[in-house]
Structures are given as C-alpha cells and as structure tokens.
Amino acid sequence: MVLTEIFAAVPVIAQSWMKSMATDAPDELKMDDGTVSCIPASDCHVSKHSPSTIGSDKNGNGERWCGVLNTCYKTNGVIKDDDPRVHMKLSRSDEWVQPKNIADFFTVIRTTLEKGKMYRLIAGNTGSGVYPPANAQTTIDITALPLYKCSIEGDTLKLGGCIPLAKMIDFLRTLDSDQFAYAEPIAKHLSRVANTPIRNRATPAGNLMLKYLHPEFPSDMFTILESIGTKIEIASINDVNGSTLIPICNLLDTNVSMKGKILTSLILPKLSGQEYRYHSYKISKRYQNAHAYVNAGFLIKLDTEFNIIEKPKLCFGGISKSFVSPLIVS
Numbered sequence: 001m002v003l004t005e006i007f008a009a010v011p012v013i014a015q016s017w018m019k020s021m022a023t024d025a026p027d028e029l030k031m032d033d034g035t036v037s038c039i040p041a042s043d044c045h046v047s048k049h050s051p052s053t054i055g056s057d058k059n060g061n062g063e064r065w066c067g068v069l070n071t072c073y074k075t076n077g078v079i080k081d082d083d084p085r086v087h088m089k090l091s092r093s094d095e096w097v098q099p100k101n102i103a104d105f106f107t108v109i110r111t112t113l114e115k116g117k118m119y120r121l122i123a124g125n126t127g128s129g130v131y132p133p134a135n136a137q138t139t140i141d142i143t144a145l146p147l148y149k150c151s152i153e154g155d156t157l158k159l160g161g162c163i164p165l166a167k168m169i170d171f172l173r174t175l176d177s178d179q180f181a182y183a184e185p186i187a188k189h190l191s192r193v194a195n196t197p198i199r200n201r202a203t204p205a206g207n208l209m210l211k212y213l214h215p216e217f218p219s220d221m222f223t224i225l226e227s228i229g230t231k232i233e234i235a236s237i238n239d240v241n242g243s244t245l246i247p248i249c250n251l252l253d254t255n256v257s258m259k260g261k262i263l264t265s266l267i268l269p270k271l272s273g274q275e276y277r278y279h280s281y282k283i284s285k286r287y288q289n290a291h292a293y294v295n296a297g298f299l300i301k302l303d304t305e306f307n308i309i310e311k312p313k314l315c316f317g318g319i320s321k322s323f324v325s326p327l328i329v330s
C-alpha cells in the first residue's frame with residue numbers, strides 16, 4: 001500500500017472507531033415530543049430520582065419538582081388543569097414560572113406587572129441564539145400551555161403557536177395538496193430553517209415574535225406565512241376568555257403592542273391546488289443553518305389556460321425592515 005493510501009485511510013478508520021464508542025439516545029428520549037419540560041414531583045410515578053426542592057423559603061416550604069424530563073409526562077398522560085404551576089426562585093429577585101393554562105398564565109403576568117417587574121416569555125428559547133434575550137426578572141415558560149393542536153376547521157387550517165417546527169413540518173406533509181396548495185412547498189422551506197435540534201424546539205410563534213421585536217430579522221416563517229395570507233390569533237390580559245385575529249403583517253405595525261398578550265395560534269387559509277400555484281425561495285450562505293439573505297413566497301391564482309385571474313401575492317424578506325411586498329403588482 002502506498003503512503004497516500006495509508007493517509008487516506010486514517011480518517012475513515014478514526015471515524016468508525018469513534019462511532020463504535022458512541023451509543024444512540026434511549027428510545028423514550030427519541031420518542032419524546034419535546035413539548036413538556038418538567039412536571040411536579042408529586043405526579044412522578046416512574047422516576048427513580050428523588051425530587052428536588054427548589055426555591056424553598058427558610059422554613060423549607062417550596063415547590064418540589066422532578067428533574068427527570070418528560071418520562072413522567074408520558075406515563076402519566078397529559079398535564080391536568082389543576083396541577084400546580086412550576087415556580088422556581090432564581091438568584092436575587094429573579095424567578096422562573098411555568099403556568100399550566102392560559103388563565104394561570106395571565107395571573108402570572110398580572111402579578112408580575114403589579115410588582116413593577118419585567119417579564120419575558122420563552123417557548124423553545126432558541127431566539128436567544130439570534131438576538132440577546134430581553135432583561136426581565138420573571139421568565140414565563142409557556143411550554144406547558146395547550147398551544148400545540150393542529151386542526152382543519154372549515155375553510156382554515158389552525159396551527160398551535162407553540163408547535164415545534166419539526167412537528168409543523170410533519171403535519172403540513174400530511175395535508176392534501178388539492179386543498180392546501182402551499183403545504184408541501186412550505187414544509188420543504190421550513191426544513192431549511194436552522195437545523196434539526198433547533199427545529200425540534202423552535203416554535204412559529206417565537207419566530208414571528210422575533211420578527212415583531214426585530215423587524216430587520218429575515219424570518220422565513222414570516223415571509224412564507226404572509227405570502228399565503230395567514231392570520232394570527234392573540235389572547236390578551238384584557239380579554240382573558242376571548243382572542244383577536246389579525247393579519248400577520250400587522251406585527252410590523254409599530255402601533256401594535258404585544259404587552260400582556262400571547263400569540264396562541266396561526267390561521268392559514270385553504271387554497272386549492274387546482275387553482276393556486278405556490279412557490280417559495282431562500283437565498284442563503286448554506287442550504288440549512290443559515291439565515292436568508294433574501295427569501296420570498298409567491299402565490300398565484302390561475303385558470304385552466306394558465307391566465308392569472310387574481311392579484312398575485314409576492315412577498316420578500318431580507319430586503320429591509322419594512323419592505324414585505326411591492327405595493328402594486330400589474
């Protein structure tokens with residue numbers, strides 16, 4: 001064997017040696033749907049770990065929770081409405097709260113604001129990899145809120161705001177292209193967003209809120225959802241039992257405030273594949289794991305002769321912080 005062949009073989013041998021030392025994740029972890037991060041210890045029937053007490057006061061009273069993630073949730077079923085919220089006191093006056101339902105979520109916000117404290121929401125908490133998180137004394141983890149459901153409701157498709165991107169892609173791929181012309185192209189586009197671990201945690205609501213907070217962010221989610229006329233459902237502390245529906249592009253309106261509000265779901269229209277053609281584009285440094293230089297989504301309604309019979313929707317991202325679509329399309 002000549003010397004060059006020996007050198008070429010070394011990395012291959014080293015790689016297979018390293019692989020032989022590794023083990024795959026356990027089955028229960030691979031099956032984890034990534035939606036719940038912890039539950040109170042009192043409900044944990046399977047964990048062999050002893051629950052830890054977090055944030056106890058000087059008399060030892062505090063909320064106890066299980067450090068073993070998700071296992072208990074699976075055995076135990078869905079988190080119940082009357083489960084106590086997870087509440088951790090962190091250093092100084094900071095705290096971490098995980099409410100279990102929307103009413104409790106607004107109670108936490110109200111109490112925080114009454115104390116004159118700032119709060120921030122976290123869903124997948126991947127946004128801090130893009131922009132530094134806002135300063136806040138109270139962190140509200142919204143992953144236990146019931147905002148994961150996806151369903152077809154009449155002429156619309158409703159997607160829970162906190163569904164992880166990976167699940168959203170899977171769901172879109174189950175849809176009939178005759179009724180949802182955009183489903184497969186959008187699933188394909190979203191599979192270019194970030195990378196697998198990020199897509200397992202990141203949520204559409206978090207992505208859209210990054211766009212709201214930083215309009216210059218070239219969000220793929222915003223561009224493609226705007227190009228098909230998506231609306232978003234917002235619940236507010238001022239109307240705990242109701243919600244407001246607004247076009248997604250209103251998030252760029254400087255008069256819109258999200259204080260005391262939560263983005264609960266996305267409402268996508270049914271667009272027949274017989275009538276509509278949908279394409280999206282992303283120009284970026286790499287195929288995945290790179291923000292778009294420019295992204296675009298085009299929706300066109302055609303007749304059987306391929307004549308355009310409705311004003312097409314052409315949306316772009318990455319051009320400037322206020323530009324979304326050309327005003328006039330002829």
Ligand SMILES: Cc1cc2nc3c(=O)[nH]c(=O)nc-3n(C[C@H](O)[C@H](O)[C@H](O)COP(=O)(O)OP(=O)(O)OC[C@H]3O[C@@H](n4cnc5c(N)ncnc54)[C@H](O)[C@@H]3O)c2cc1C
Nearest residue numbers: 121123124125126127129194202203205206207209220263
């Ligand atoms: C390495 C990397 C690569 C990426 N590449 C791309 C890319 O190519 N294209 C792209 O579009 N994006 C990309 N992103 C951004 C990514 O999609 C977002 O970070 C993600 O979608 C945010 O979702 P999250 O659930 O983690 O939000 P979080 O980080 O939890 O929250 C982000 C913000 O949204 C707020 N928020 C979250 N949920 C709600 C809610 N329901 N209601 C109101 N406010 C809420 C939070 O308060 C916070 O201000 C990338 C991110 C990383 C880290």
